[in-house]
Structure formats: structure tokens, C-alpha cells
Amino acid sequence: MDKLLRSISYIFHPLIMPLLGVIFYFSKSPRYIPLDIIQAKVISLFILTIILPILLYFLLKTIGIVNTINLKSTKERIYPLILNGIVILIVLQRILTPSQAIELYFFFIGILISNMACLILAILKFKASIHMIAISGVFMFFIALSIHFSININGTLALMSIIMGAIATSRLHLKAHTSIELIIGVFIGILPQLILVNYWL
Template sequence: MDKLLKSISYIFHPLIMPILGVIFYFAKSPRFIPEEVIHAKLISLFILTIILPLLLFFLLKTLGKVKTIKLETTKERIYPLFLNCIIIVLVLKRIVTPSQVLELYYFFLGILISNLTCLLLVILKIKASIHLMALSGILMFFIALSIHFSININGTLALMSIIIGAVATSRLHLKAHNYMELIIGFFIGLVPQLILVNYWL
């Protein structure tokens, strides 16, 4: 059970959530988008939101700024969150501009707001669950897309709810967070996406 719960935290790591949201968007969007455009954006996002953060993590580890990928202390979280904010700004400026894909622009803007909020909290020595932040943000984005495109994705939403419950259980079992940190993380991810829905739904 311990190995299962630990693996859940790695399988549903926050780094992969943004690109999963983008893949879901392209899979469900009724708009015609050339395949080469989709592939180009996915490759660019994979490099910027997964490969680059991993490389920066190893750089920070080499410099002694972080100890493990778990980022157990608030101090360890400052640099990764700050660098991730810069990466998201780059994504907004170069890859998902509002003139190209409005929904994805606001999705990533919500991610940026969540990351900035989390960064502010860690500066104030308040720890929030980044796992729950990422998952709740993508859940709200999926709900908004289902309304926006008038599609039935109840199965996906149910699965996402189960995943959120499993990840929360995993984080508690591993003593990575307490209940309050999970709740804070959940709302940090969900609320920005909910507010920004008003601008594109």
C-alpha cells in the first residue's frame, strides 16, 4: 500500500498537468486546428513545462538550493515556483497567445496566478499542496470546457475526482501535507480558473 500511494504522487505529478489539459483541449475542441499546429504546440509545451523545469531542478540541486524533488520545506519551494512562473509567462507570450487559442491562454493565465499565489504563500512560510493545486485547476478547466463546447465528459470528471481523492490520500499518508495544506492547495488551483472562466466561456 505504501508503494502504491507513493507511486500515485509521482504518476500525477504537477509538472504533467498543464500538458494534459492542452491534450484534452485539442482532443475535445470542435474547432479545426491543423495537425502540424497541434504537434508544434505540444512539443513546445513539453519542452517548456516538463523538460526545462526538470533541468532547472537538477541545476538548483547542484547549487544546493533544493534537496529532493519533494520540496519539503517552504524555503526549497521559492526558486522552483519563481522559475516556473517565468516559464508560464514565456508560454503565454509565445505559444498560447489569446489570438490563437483563447481557452488555453486563460488556462495558463490561471496556472500563472495559482503559481504566484503559491509563491507568495511560501515566502510567508505557508505551505500548500502543489499536487492539489495542479489537479483542481485542471478539473475546473475540464468543467468549463464541457460547458463551453456542450460536451458530456461526466466520466472524465468522475475520474478526475477519484484521482484528486487518491492523490490527497497519498500526500497525507506520506506525511507530505496536512489537511489544511491540501485544502489551501485545492482552492489556489481552482479559484483562478473559476474566475477566469468569465473571460472566455
């Protein structure tokens, strides 16, 4: 059980969540989008939101700013969150524009807001759960898409709810967070997406 709960934190790592939201959007969108454009955006986002942050993490570890991938202290979180914010800004400027996919544009605006909120809390020495921020933000985006496209994704939402519970259990089991840190993480993930729905739904 310990290995299972530990593996959940890695399998559903926050880094993969934005790309998961993008892939889900392209798989459900009724709009015609050429396959080569979809592939180009997915590959670009994979490089910018997964590969680049991993490389930046190793750079920060090499120069002694972070010690582990878990970013156990609030101090360790500050520079990775700043760099992640810059990466998201690049995505918004170069990859996802409002004219091409307004839903994805505001999805990443929400991610940026959640990232900045987490950064502010880290500066204030409060460690909100980035895992819960990421999964709950994607969960809210899925709900909004189901309403926007009038599609039934109850099975997907049920699975996402189970995954959220599994991640929360994993983080508590590993003593990475307290219950309040998980709850605050959920709110930081959901609220920006919920508020921004008004601009595209």
C-alpha cells in the same frame, strides 16, 4: 499499499498537469486546428513545462538551493516557483496567444496566478499542496470546457475526482502535507480558473 500511494504522487506529478489540460483541449475542441500546429504546440509545451523544469531542478540541486524533488520546506519552494512563473510567462508570450486558443491562454493565466499565490504563501512559510493546486486547476478547466463546448465528459470528471482523492490520500499518507494544506491547495487551483472563465466562456 505504501508503494501504490507513493507512486500516485509521481504518476500524477504537477508538472504533467498543464500538458494534460492542453491535450484534452485539442482532443475535445470542435474547431478545426491543423494537426501540425497541434503537434508543434504540444511538443513545445512538453519541452517548456516538463523538460525545462526538470533541468532547472537539477541545476538548483547542484548549487544547493533544493535538496529533494519533494521540496519539503517552504524555503526550498521559492526559487522553483519563481522559475516556473517565468516559464509560464514564456509560454503565454510565445506558444499560446489569445488569438489562437483563448481557452488555453486563460488556462495558463490561471496556472500563473495559482503559481504566484503558492509562491506568496511559501514566502509566508505556508506550504500549500502543489499537487492539489495542479489537479484541481485542471479539473476546473475540464468542467468549463464541457460547458463551453456543450460536451458530456461526466466519465472524465468522475475519474478526475477519483484521482484527486487518490492524490490527497497519497500526500497525507506520505506526511507531505496536512489536511489544511491540501484544502488550501484545492482552492488556489480552482479559484483562478473559475474567475477567469468569465473572460472566455
